[in-house]
Each structure stands twice: as structure tokens, then as C-alpha cells.
Amino acid sequence: MEARAGWDICLEHLQAGYPGRVVLHDISAQFPSGAITAVLGESGCGKSTLLRHLIGLSRPMAGKILYGGRDFFDLPQAYFRRIRRRFGVLFQDGALLGSLTLAENVALPLGEHTKLPAALLRETAMRTLELVGLRDFADYYPH
Numbered sequence: 001m002e003a004r005a006g007w008d009i010c011l012e013h014l015q016a017g018y019p020g021r022v023v024l025h026d027i028s029a030q031f032p033s034g035a036i037t038a039v040l041g042e043s044g045c046g047k048s049t050l051l052r053h054l055i056g057l058s059r060p061m062a063g064k065i066l067y068g069g070r071d072f073f074d075l076p077q078a079y080f081r082r083i084r085r086r087f088g089v090l091f092q093d094g095a096l097l098g099s100l101t102l103a104e105n106v107a108l109p110l111g112e113h114t115k116l117p118a119a120l121l122r123e124t125a126m127r128t129l130e131l132v133g134l135r136d137f138a139d140y141y142p143h
Contacts, residue, residue: 008031008032009030009065009067010028010029010030010064010065010066011029011030011063011065011066012028012063012064012065012066013027013064014053014062014063014064014065015027015060015062015063016049016053016058016060016063017049017061022061023046023049024046024053026063027050027063039051053065055084056072056073056080056083056087059073060073067083088106088109097142098141098142099141100141101140101141102129102137102139102141102142103122103129103138103139104125105142106125106128106129107121107122107124107125110124125138126138
């Protein structure tokens with residue numbers, strides 16, 4: 001599968017897993033720019049493994065992950081880090097800090113990795129919460 005214009009992320013024959021165990025075998029897919037994509041499946045089927053690879057936390061055993069047609073793991077380190085800063089991750093186990101509101105939890109990584117003013121951090125968090133239907137809960141604390 002060739003990376004095509006308009007497709008930001010392409011998987012080419014991805015094989016992924018852990019020492020002694022292949023979890024994903026020969027996965028090829030394309031994820032268009034600006035799209036919201038759901039990864040669904042039974043417990044243990046490899047959803048988290050796939051996501052760990054897509055955001056660069058784990059290297060594939062075989063195959064490629066392409067961003068804009070370039071192999072993610074062959075990019076210069078500075079460019080690799082710049083792409084990774086664009087990812088947002090919410091953990092399924094509710095890994096939120098109880099002392100922060102939902103909006104503050106969402107803004108926390110951006111505040112740690114940028115020098116954006118507080119107002120822009122809040123605005124970005126609110127837009128992000130809007131995208132996932134949680135804007136009305138922005139000022140709630142996790143229970």
C-alpha cells in the first residue's frame with residue numbers, strides 16, 4: 001500500500017507485539033487527515049498495542065508506520081518529537097488527576113511541553129472537550 005496524498009497515517013504490513021508474542025500481524029490501513037477513527041475490539045485483541053505503535057511508544061517488529069509518506073521511526077529525532085507532541089492520549093482506566101478539573105487534565109500535557117499562555121491552554125482544552133462531547137463537564141473533577 002503506497003502512502004497517498006490526503007492520508008496522514010498509513011500502516012504497511014505492520015507486525016507488532018512483545019518479546020515472544022506477535023499481537024498484530026500484517027496490518028495495513030490508512031487514516032485520513034482530520035478524521036476521527038475508532039479502534040474497537042475484544043479485550044486482548046491488540047487495540048492498545050496498535051495505539052502504542054501509532055504514537056511512537058513502541059517500534060514495530062516488521063512493517064512501517066508512515067506519516068505524510070515518511071517512515072515514522074526513520075525520521076530525524078527532532079521531527080519525530082515534533083510529531084509526537086501533536087498526539088493526545090486519554091487512558092481507558094481514567095488516568096486523570098483528581099485534584100484537577102477535566103479541562104485542566106486535558107490541558108496539562110500541552111502546558112508541560114509548550115510555553116502557551118493559560119488562556120490559550122484553556123481554549124485548546126475546551127475545543128478538545130467539545131470534539132468528544134464533554135465540554136459541559138470541563139469544570140468537573142474526576143470522581
